Amino acid sequence: MARYGAKKLYLDLKDDFKKNDIKMGRDRFIHFLRYHNLLIRKTKLYHITTDSKHGFYKSKDLLADLEIKHAEQVFVSDITYIKLASQHAYLALVTDVYSKKIMGYKIDTNMRVKLVKEALEMAVKNRRYKNENLIHHSDRGIQYCCPDFAEFAKSKNIILSTTQNSSPYENAVAERINGILKQEFGLNKTIPNLKTSQKMVKQAIEIYNNQRRHCSLGMKTPEFAHVNQIHKYKSYKKNKIPILVA
Structure with missing residues (x-):
């Protein structure tokens, strides 16, 4: 996961830091990555995959006021x-x-x-x-x-x-x-x-x-x-x- 994200990476490495007596909190870890140019900028790519100009029935938006409570809802x-x-x-x-x-x-x-x-x-x-x-x-x-x-x-x-x-x-x-x-x-x-x-x-x-x-x-x-x-x-x-x- 080459573009995993600094916060998540820190959680995966935190136990290894302790085992090797490396005293580094999350914010310091992110600063470390930034200092060494290891943070990755996100890019945006666009390609149209939606054709909504058709005569078929379009359902209502049932999620507008729905409270999400559990999986497979x-x-x-x-x-x-x-x-x-x-x-x-x-x-x-x-x-x-x-x-x-x-x-x-x-x-x-x-x-x-x-x-x-x-x-x-x-x-x-x-x-x-x-x-x-x-x-x-x-x-x-x-x-x-x-x-x-x-x-x-x-x-x-x-x-x-x-x-x-x-x-x-x-x-x-x-x-x-x-x-x-x-x-x-x-x-x-x-x-x-x-x-x-x-x-x-x-x-x-x-x-x-x-x-x-x-x-x-x-x-x-x-x-x-x-x-x-x-x-x-x-x-x-x-x-x-x-x-x-x-």
Whole structure:
């Protein structure tokens, strides 16, 4: 995790500091990294993956006033662009809002509805609490609003919700996870081919879910948060936290 973040890195190294009698607090550690030019600046890359100019039904935004209390209450989905050497690829992600755990994904060289259906299919199979009602929230892209996807979600007893405007804060968790995978795991680089990108995405998601600490999870991992459910949910939208910072 080459772009892991200084605060999370300090927590992972703190015990080693003690064992080796290194007296260094978090702030001093960050100053140390800054002094040696080891802090990494975030970059922003944009590629349009949402086509909301269509005639299909757009669901209401069910998250606007919803209190997030537990895992598998809400899944959020989005598609992000992956650059390959000779073509384009697209990564569809399904993330649990409460735990920030990536529940399902699919990467391919198209943005057809099959891409998002297969990502959601994986997410449904990976559910731990199958007795809970589930909301699926996404942008107003044609893949998420077309009858094919709506019927598929209904067959899984999933309630659809969509953003009402173009603000990234209406789907902040999904946008943030996109940024983490691309900025911290190298998915913003040009990848040789689809097969390599599939391997990279699988590895990145496994590390992200099981090893990467989250500030919003009390510095726990998404897997820990999903299983234990002891933290209080923090809304990115309410606190206006920059999308790519985690």
